[in-house]
Amino acid sequence: MNDTPKTADAPRRKSGRPRGGAVDGREAILGKAIPAFSRLGYEAVNLRDLAREAGVNPALAIYHFGSKSDLWLAAVARLVEWMAPRRRSLAEIAESGAPYRERLEDFYREYVRVNAEIPDYGLFILQEAVRPTERQAVVRERLIMPSYLQTRPLLEEGMRLGVIPEQDPTLLFFMTIIPISNLFAGSSMVDPLLQLEARGEDLISGVFEVVMRCLTGQSRAGGS
Structure with missing residues (x-):
């Protein structure tokens, strides 16, 4: 029997009376x-x-x-809840009237910080990324697509302005956003090399700088 979710809706409450607490x-x-x-x-x-x-x-x-399947769906719903205020913050940055380069930097800096704060978010996605199950489709639609739909217009704007070299925006999304999540998701493996916890804000700044170079070919101090 396949114990995978058929819907991303929150699991229904079971009948009966629960005990106290x-x-x-x-x-x-x-x-x-x-x-x-x-x-x-x-x-x-x-x-x-x-x-x-x-x-x-x-x-x-x-x-x-x-069931475990329903518990997994509840976990997805909770991750969506966790990300909701952070997505609003990212949307405010992307849609503000600030110069493009400033918005791009603030957007990616915030995204790095979000993943540093909740590494289980990226790890949850990564667990399902390598397994072709019905759960994978749920993760794609509820956890990955919102990031994609939010980020792509910002990348396309950068290409129109000449800040980001012309290229496939979908590929660029996956080559920048997903590695950020994977870095913090794999903290237990990379920590002996990167010392994630000890570096704190320096790590966030370092990741941000690398991402900006990947996006624009320039450091934070360069470009328009």
Whole structure:
């Protein structure tokens, strides 16, 4: 039986009466589920084990989520919630009346910071990127496409203005935005080399500078 989601809608609440503290229990389970799906992958996650790790009765996991597939969908919905205010911030930057170069820099600097703050977001996506399942389509539509639709117009504007060399904007999106997410998603692997936590703001600035050179062929100080 294929335990993959058929819809990205939030899972329906199960019938019956929950025990006391059910709302807190649901949040506790979901709080464990997101890093578990991100770091272990879907197949390795067990609903009852997550409930025990969250310190709640495993029956609550069944009551609130019903199945691992529904729990995974709830995790996607929560990631969308996390990103909503950050996407609004990115939209405000892209649509402001500031000079283009300033908007481009502020947009990518903010995107780097977002991924540094919530590395599980990129890791969650990366887990499904290598598995051709129905979950992959959900991740593409709900987590990747919003970034693409938000970023592409900014890249195309840069090409029209001559700030960004003329090229395939879709390819440019995947060659700049996705690697940022993957860098912070793979923090446990690259940290011995990059010392991500120790570098803090210096790392964010360094990643930003590299991305700007990839986009424009110039450092932050150069260009129009």
